[in-house]
Amino acid sequence: NAGVMQNPRHLVRRRGQEARLRCSPVKGHSHVYWYRQLPEEGLKFMVYLQKENIIDESGMPKERFSAEFPKEGPSILRIQQVVRGDSAAYFCASSPAVNNQPQHFGDGTRLSIL
Amino acid sequence: SQQGEEDPQALSIQEGENATMNCSYKTSINNLQWYRQNSGRGLVHLILIRSNEREKHSGRLRVTLDTSKKSSSLLITASRAADTASYFCAIHAGETSGSRLTFGEGTQLTVNP
Numbered sequence: 001n002a003g004v005m006q007n008p009r010h011l012v013r014r015r016g017q018e019a020r021l022r023c024s025p026v027k028g029h030s031h032v033y034w035y036r037q038l039p040e041e042g043l044k045f046m047v048y049l050q051k052e053n054i055i056d057e058s059g060m061p062k063e064r065f066s067a068e069f070p071k072e073g074p075s076i077l078r079i080q081q082v083v084r085g086d087s088a089a090y091f092c093a094s095s096p097a098v099n100n101q102p103q104h105f106g107d108g109t110r111l112s113i114l
Numbered sequence: 115s116q117q118g119e120e121d122p123q124a125l126s127i128q129e130g131e132n133a134t135m136n137c138s139y140k141t142s143i144n145n146l147q148w149y150r151q152n153s154g155r156g157l158v159h160l161i162l163i164r165s166n167e168r169e170k171h172s173g174r175l176r177v178t179l180d181t182s183k184k185s186s187s188l189l190i191t192a193s194r195a196a197d198t199a200s201y202f203c204a205i206h207a208g209e210t211s212g213s214r215l216t217f218g219e220g221t222q223l224t225v226n227p
Contacts, residue, residue, distance in 0.1 A: 004156075033214065042202055042217035043157070056214060091156055093215075100145050100164055103215060105156040 006106035021077040021109045025094030032075045033093045087113045120218040133190040135221040137203030144206045151200045195227045
């Protein structure tokens with residue numbers, strides 16, 4: 001069984017460009033989460049999605065950031081007009097719709113803004 | 115803040131010794147989870163302990179939970195160099211299966227051969 005797959009592993013963008021991060025959850029998992037990690041820090045929650053629905057986006061900046069989990073295909077985290085402060089590792093996790101189950105994490109996308 | 119806080123921030127031990135990391139939090143929880151992160155990689159789940167459980171074991175790992183003190187500890191026995199990593203506790207405070215995890219800042223464990 002494949003785990004959570006994230007791509008690309010590394011992404012370099014210039015200020016003002018768009019960054020698009022993709023995440024394929026574990027097969028059968030209906031919950032997807034995005035977290036951001038700055039160097040030497042823990043993960044910070046951004047958004048929680050189920051298929052075609054955003055359930056909790058309270059950790060995501062209101063501007064420039066958006067996320068989706070379409071009926072078909074991977075979940076996408078989109079950052080428009082990137083700035084230097086967006087440089088971080090972005091992790092996706094998935095879990096089944098069963099209580100008291102751990103989240104499974106991908107290896108992340110490391111975003112660097114020039 | 116619900117945030118878990120790990121203690122110590124960094125721990126350096128010799129191979130074969132035991133390593134203990136602590137986590138404190140502020141809210142009621144559904145469960146508490148420990149994860150390991152090797153440099154440049156994603157998080158690997160270690161143990162999940164439910165709010166009505168007091169202790170769980172998995173191989174060389176032992177986790178305790180004291181909900182009255184809002185604290186948890188992770189013990190790694192007979193440590194190995196390969197245990198070198200960052201360790202994070204994460205609390206799941208939601209009532210339903212789908213809910214965010216709130217992570218602490220982590221403990222950086224170095225096991226010297």
